[in-house]
Amino acid sequence: MAGEEIRQDTRTVDQIVDGMSLFDDDLMSMVFDGNIEATELLLKIILRKDDIQVISVVGQRELQSPVVGGRDIRLDILAKDSAGKHYNVEVQKKPEGAHIRHARYNSSMMDSRMLKAGQDFSELQDSYMVFITQTDIFGHGIPIYTINRYFEETDELFDDGSHIVYVNGNYKGDDTVGRLMHDFGCKEAKDMYYSELAKGVKHFKEEGGRERMCEAVEKYGDRRAESARLDNLLENVRNLMESMKWSAEQAMSAMKVSEADKAMLLKEL
Template identity: 35%
Template sequence: MKKTNFTKSNTKKSDCSKTHSNSTRKKLDALEKKKIIASLTLMDDLFMQVVLEEQACTEYILQTILDKSSLKLMEQRLQKRLPNLHGRALVLDCLCTDEKGLLYNIEVQNSSAGAIPKRARYHAALMDTHTLKKGEKFSKLPESYVIFITDKDVLGEGEQLYQIERVIRKSGNLFKDGSHILYFNTSRQDDNALGKLARDFKEANPKEIQSDVLSHRVSSLKEGKLDREGEKKMNVLLEKYRKKAVEEGMERGENRLALLIGRLLEAGRMDDLKRVSYDEAYREKLLKEFGL
């Protein structure tokens, strides 16, 4: 009988422990989500995709970058997949069309590698390929704008906005093929409309965002003023960020381990090399020893 009571007591303690553990995990999850949400800016491409679901935000960004206050969008598609004839696909962050039929592709790029000139050329080419229908004349191709919003000055000439056009070299006249490429350098924040937009792109606090339409949208997303569908999308977004953080952490860990193995091989420390494969505490000790 005593044995049974002892077992029941242990079971209760175990259940309480699990409940406490689950409660703690939920609190940590909530804190983790809150921390991620608080840090998000428009330069985070995943967050930007959710922000741009409100078309007025896309319109405002295009109006400011292109200095066209009258620009109105007819349609926009986020994460639009464009394949080429060889099976290589390109996923566009935001592809939209205005009232005049002009095409716009907005891309947020935090790395210089993601915004090289040949990528801009490829974006423009695929947009053209998927726009002209069978039998249509080339004259029907709409004007198109590929806009890279970059964290740093990718092209390195100190400009706030780079506007790239094809020109006839000898005369300097525009080739007028209707293809336009722009690089918006958010690292340069002049005292003008573009500078204001650049600051808004890097501001995490919605109350500090100067644009009313962007501030309202970011505030709604960060403060949970969403319908059920919006809440679902934010949860999906947060899960993507969590996975991304885990993958980056694993990648950094693998790089550190690879460097440690190289150092141990160079030093001829074969016994240590064997031990780090199974002894985690010893592995951390050696990582600190080698300053990794």
């Protein structure tokens, strides 16, 4: 019986991996992690800048909040170019994951790590927060939405170096962005236009990297289960606080919540 369950679990993981595309952040992060060639291609197409020279790129980079109890984030891709500019690229299947204030928060977390003690604010490098969304969340049918700041009175650019870009993953135009988004939606490397992306997808889905991809999917399942457990616990704590007019500490004490869980829940309460 146990052996059959293991085989079923293995088949389930294999099916999940087979169905993944670059719109799945686990696969996307692995394909781009350390992959200078693919990252340069991505940024050059999206930002329409042919002179970008990426010098480093990491996938699934965690940034901790400098505030005790603040919200930490995990970046799908964090890259840096030869000019010192920083790039965070995120993929999102659901619109709520790409909320405009999510972009603002990620951008601020990047900025807060650029300057060392004693550096002048003018030394702060440009940052680019790029969301690639599977759907056209703004609904205008254009491939790319570029957000910069402007003076309202003069309509001149307020060039503070902060840039936010949304890419419409549903765009199907016959151009570089359309082909890029086509590749992001492909489940098989053979169907992709760009070899820079196809090589990584093939490695992690069909070749030596598949085992690592399967392990990541299994860990993701564990994370989802843990997240669901904490969400349920959080709801119960809130219900008890409301019904009994208790503080968070009183409610968690009555429920015998562990210290580790308390620390997690207090970030949300």
